[in-house]
Amino acid sequence: MTDRATPSLPTDWRAPGLRHRLRRRHAAERRFRRLGAGAVLFAAGFLAFLLLTMVGQGLGAFTRTVLVLPIDTARPITEAGVDAAAVRAFGADGPLLMADQAWRVARERAAVGRATVRVPASDAVDAALAGQAAPAANARAAALRARGALRTEFAWSFLRGADATDPVRAGLWGAAKGSLLTMAVVFAFAFPIGLFAALWLEEFAGRNPWADLVEVSINNLAAVPSIIFGLLGLALFLGTLGLPRSAPLVGGLTLALMTMPVIVIAGRGAIRAVPPSVRDAALAVGASRAQVVFHHVLPLAMPGILTGTIIGMARALGETAPLLLIGMRAFIAAPPGGLTDPATVLPVQIFLWSDEVSHGFVEKTSAAIMMLLLVLLVVNGGAVWLRGRLEARR
């Protein structure tokens, strides 16, 4: 009994028990790998589906159909004049081929010496070109296109314009500028406050009940749902401080409250990762605590702090809920001129457009999502690049 239990020397790897066990271990490993690959494929599939749907639906928003309207550009352009020109060129229903308020576009675009001006075509024309209207209208649109009276051009107005009630004229720049201003406020407030809070907690606070309390509060703050920050912003900035509603300043302050704990936590991690030997070295040549921090710890921790900051800001850039509460969901027809002007931001604009009934807003919504994802991609890519650059400098 005892003899059999003692393994023979050297171990007999051909023994059936050992062979079987080895086979099972390999099988388990293969299974595990397949499971991982499957999970990645599954996630990638969803992403591909999202992107394909967005691109399929949203690509149309970047182009628009224009009507080439012969017009006398030497005379002042009026609504009646443009309508009359449309009747002359395309018959009695000519004005219906143009989008609402198209005469204003004609007035902006008309250049002296040119015989024609391009004005946006109406929704009905778009539908007819797509073959979705009555057969007669479809045929007429096709004929106009063949004649060169209907053309497709890149819709700069989508990138340059602000929100509008008419989907043909609605653009993203107003919301993009709102986002830009809001993010500037977030950075200006959350970065320095978060950075100094992280430094104080890691380098100067030591272990005392106050520091523990601050630490617990900050960790909890990072987990608070964003809508709560919206309520806080509403009560504090609009209620108590009386700042203007719908303004990027208030939106930025609210999102800064939300971003700050993320920066503190990432910053503390980065500061803690600085090897103690560097601190010892600096202290041993007689550097003061502040010199140790600013000459040595901070430069080494900066890549991590910046990465955390950008990730926190990217989250704030995609945030909708708290901004709805402080009034950034209003219809704003002009890009904000400053921090206190009424504004909206990209995700809220997407939310607003997705709520519209008009068909034209469906593709606007998808196109806006594409732009937001693009911005986030650029921001996160920038974070990776910055991190690589700062780390290479060491």
Add this chain to the structure above:
Amino acid sequence: MTRLTAREVSVFYGAAQALDRVSIDLSTEHVTAFIGPSGCGKSTFLRTLNRMNDTIPSARVTGEVWLNDEDVYAPRMDVVELRARVGMVFQKPNPFPKSVWENVAYGPRIHGLARSRGELDAVVERALRRTGLWDEVRDRLKAPATGLSGGQQQRLCIARALAIEPEVILMDEPCSSLDPVATARIEELIHSLRGRYAIGIVTHNMQQAARVSQRTAFFNEGRLVEYGDTSAIFTNPREERTRDYITGRYG
């Protein structure tokens, strides 16, 4: 000339006593070696001399340490000035992740010891020459210090300490991560620094202690077991435990 005097120094980490009433002098005439098994309190003692233990919140020091005629633990003592006057070299070479030049220039710079860039360059060169590093790094003063070999890094750390002209230099196992060739260079360097600086060195290498020091202090379990001339300790120790440790029978 005696620079640093420790009298009845005890150190506590919380409730645990790490060092029990140690009295030692560091002078420019002798290099003093601290030997003893790991955890015996040598490094702790070294760190009390320039108050590096201040960074550990639970550490408490009793007894007296005098730098010349100034009380190191007096409330008036400025630790920033103290650490500039009592330099330290660590077990693992720890150059700043900056250029060679910046490493050596850092101390003089923060203390304002050079009035111009030219003067600073001269200080850096002098410190690097004294550690024998100048000819090896003169062409790459702008290169990152982390790219130097381990031995070069450690000599750079010594040069960094020398650049602010301290009165005392404390070395905590400076050769433990170096190969024998690099170790020999550091030992030569220590020889050349004697007379100008008071030097204390912690080492686990008995031959090294015998080679570089004139005084040796043997620590065990937080107590100073034996302290005297190196030759006496190595040839004719008074204590049984010292003999056992030196001959490798113990610890």
